[in-house]
Amino acid sequence: MKRKIVSEKFQELFGTPGDFYFSPGRVNLIGEHTDYNGGFVLPGAIDKGMLACIKENGTDKIRAFAVDLNEYEEFGMEEADKPEQSWARYIFGVVREITKRGGKVKGFDTAFSGDVPLGAGLSSSAALESTYAFALNEIFGLGIDKFELAKIGQATEHNYCGVKCGIMDQFASVFGKEGHLIRLDCRSLEYEYVPFDPVGYKVVLIDSVVKHELASSAYNKRRESCETVVKAIQKRHPEVELLRDADMNMLAEVKGEVSAEDYMRAEYVIEEIQRLLDACAALKRGDYKTVGEKMYGTHHGMSKLYEVSCEELDFLNDIAKECGVTGSRVMGGGFGGCTINLVPEDKYDMFIDKAVKEFTHKFGKEPKVYPVRIGNGSRKL
Template identity: 60%
Template sequence: MDIEFVRSRFIKHFDGKTGNVYASPGRINLIGEHTDYNGGFVFPGAIDKGIMCEIRPNGTDTVMAYAIDLKDRVEFNVNDPEGPKTSWARYIYGIVQEMKKRGVDVKGFNTAFAGDVPLGAGMSSSAAMESCFAFALNDLFGDNKVEKWDLVLAGQATEHNYCGVNCGIMDQFASVFGKEGKLMRLDCRSREFEYFPFDPKGYKLVLLDSVVKHELASSAYNDRRRSCENVVAALKNKYPNRKIETLRDADWDMLDSVKSEVSDEDIKRATFVLGEKDRVLAVCDALTKGDYETVGKKMYETHEGLSKDYEVSCEEIDFLVEIAKAHGVTGCRIMGGGFGGCTINLVKEELYDSFVNDAKEKYNEKYGREPKVYDVVIKDGSHKVC
């Protein structure tokens, strides 16, 4: 994101004075899908694409916000109990309210913002926006008294309370806590996390966006969550003296012991979740050793599980994964909730051009459009630029 571009628009749309500039990234998740609501681990990292805002207090109780990419302007009072109806402005309004709840005396400000996180590609542009403004308001009005975890929770609460999205914490967590050259293993139950090195010399990380989103995603998500809950209920009944809250607490022998008490479909879903728990831990070990071949192998295994056991892939995504395999790409899988979106690919540099060109050509031949290509680099989380 170009700071001079954002600053020029800020100067143009307000009173010619400059303010402070802040940035927050989008994210990728290397491995660990559908594990958050099962009490498991996720493995995200912040990326070199995100949201940047310039912001300056204006001495009033009014927020004047300009969305550079949309060429749209909205104003609202920080004490307004309802807030603006414009969808993008609800994120800023929500962060203002949530930061006030956390003791930050937010007053009016002028702001202009822009982003280069591709919309709909599973890199969490909304979380980047929430984290950017939470960090900025904490710096400007809170003297940095609010802890990073409170910024994460303010972003999540904004989604829940003002935007109608009942999300988890991974996206905001990655945006706030990200570090250059590091991925993070987050325990979705305890919120404990650990940084792991991610410096794949000789490799590139690239997303191929299928430009597909199938409509059955929301209902199918609920069905899969229900399957996991069904297995947990059977395990609780089978093991009354053990503390079993989610599939995180199960092992393979326990799962095998309840096969006759739940549907085959439920067992397939649980099989993926237990396998994914093991794969995340294996990737942790591999990254510590710099063993990117094992990382890639586990990525393919995750995709196989998501496609065959959890059944959240789709024809287009599976096609892109097969192209990756044929080209000797080190690792590839669907990223995100499923039924469309992106593949995340760990590619040796010498294979990159031929793989990307072939994927675009073959995908276009089959589906009449090219996948979008996004190279990503692991970068720092929310920060003040100047």
């Protein structure tokens, strides 16, 4: 459906057909606040994303139309040409980052649209960056490998959109593979595809519609807690560079030397890294019951130890438990956003019905429901 709308708009604006490219948003099944501690994450690309129609235009200008916003921008490709509109900066940033790496991009026309819900923590911005990085690489025959395409998206966020994100979102968008999640080592960037084919289950996100603002001061404070604990552990174990290198015994040794709060934060991270590894082992066995238990463990840790949940997310997690949902947890940095739920098919309708009704009754606003399937990464359609 979106393709038809984008195609018609492109034809109307530029009088010619173009080529279609798509990149997905992502979910992260388990592994939260592990990235900056050198741990692992377990994302998967989803069946929702960003779709762009693109064609070279023989000029040194980019003419871009955001279908969903009904906005048009035209801009050059030099540093001084940075566009006003925030959405246009993603496209501009990708072009600049390719140029910095020696790639030659010429002017092009484009129209794009997405079905990744904005602000739900599904990485709509990474999907947009990945779509253009992948497309421009193909159209202009630049020969950039997929790894570098993900880094181009990340650098766009850092240098043109003011967000110091990790690489998980762009990585999942570019490298996604149907029927698999990606176990990404955040320190070495080594990755492994882990089978994810939950027959008899559905994956659904329930959006608390609490503004997903990574309360940046709270986020920074948690990073500082982790660093403080690492410093304390290093006195006895100089080989420990990040919490990923520590275990619960090492943490116990420094209990009297760090604050109760710092101890709790570190406890969550060390346990979460182990939970992710246990979940991967369970997935390889097809043991979704254990995967679900690990997800509940993550939610408890994020709520009680890392303290990044909120009343709405805890409420949704409790309803999931009551309904016999296999696994449920807050997804993303916390302070709002979605829960991700692994739901037996025979309990799905009952769970959604109860969650929507009771949440609306309690909080006076209706949560949003996003069923997702794990799909492939960036591609030409």
